[in-house]
Amino acid sequence: MNNLLQAEQFFAALGFSPQAGSSAEYRLLQTPDGEELHLTQAVSGWVEAGRNPFGLYFRRPDVDSLARLFAGQVLEKEGPSIKPWGMYEFAVNGPDCVLVRIGWPARTV
Numbered sequence: 001m002n003n004l005l006q007a008e009q010f011f012a013a014l015g016f017s018p019q020a021g022s023s024a025e026y027r028l029l030q031t032p033d034g035e036e037l038h039l040t041q042a043v044s045g046w047v048e049a050g051r052n053p054f055g056l057y058f059r060r061p062d063v064d065s066l067a068r069l070f071a072g073q074v075l076e077k078e079g080p081s082i083k084p085w086g087m088y089e090f091a092v093n094g095p096d097c098v099l100v101r102i103g104w105p106a107r108t109v
Contacts, residue, residue: 001039001040001041001042001047001095001096002041002042002047002049002095002096003095003096004024004025004027004039004041006095007027007039007094007095007096008027008029008039010094010095011029011037011039013066013069013070014031014058014060014066014102015031015032016029016030016031016035016037017029017030017031024041025040025041026038026039026040026041027039027040042096047096048096049096049097050097051097052096052097052098052099054098054099055098055099055100055101056094056098056099056100056101057100057101057102057103058100058101058102058103059103059104060102060103060104061104063080063088063089063090063102063103063104064080066090066102067079067080067090067102070090070092073092073093074090074091074092075090075091075092075093076090076091080103082106083103083106086105086106086107087103087104087105087106088103088104088105088106089101089102089103089104090102090103
C-alpha cells in the first residue's frame with residue numbers, strides 16, 4: 001500500500017483493526033473472529049493507482065449490509081448480484097485502486 005493509514009481506515013469498515021506487531025511500515029489487521037490482513041508499505045512507484053494488478057476477495061455473509069456501507073463506491077450499477085461463478089457479490093476500488101470483491105455463495109443468500 002502507498003498509504004498504510006488510509007488502507008487501515010478502509011479495512012476498518014470490514015471489521016479489521018490494528019494488532020500488536022504493527023509498525024510504521026507494516027500493519028497487522030485482524031477481525032474479532034481472527035481473520036488477518038497483513039499490509040506493507042509499498043516501495044515508491046511500485047503500486048500505481050489505476051494500474052494496480054492486485055485484488056482481494058472477502059467471503060462475507062453480510063454482502064447486502066456491506067454494499068450499503070460502501071454505497072456510491074460499488075462498481076456495478078445494479079449493486080450486489082449473483083455471478084456466473086455462483087457468488088452473490090459486489091466490487092469496490094480499495095486503497096491504491098486495488099479491486100476488492102465481497103461475496104458469499106449464492107445458494108446461502
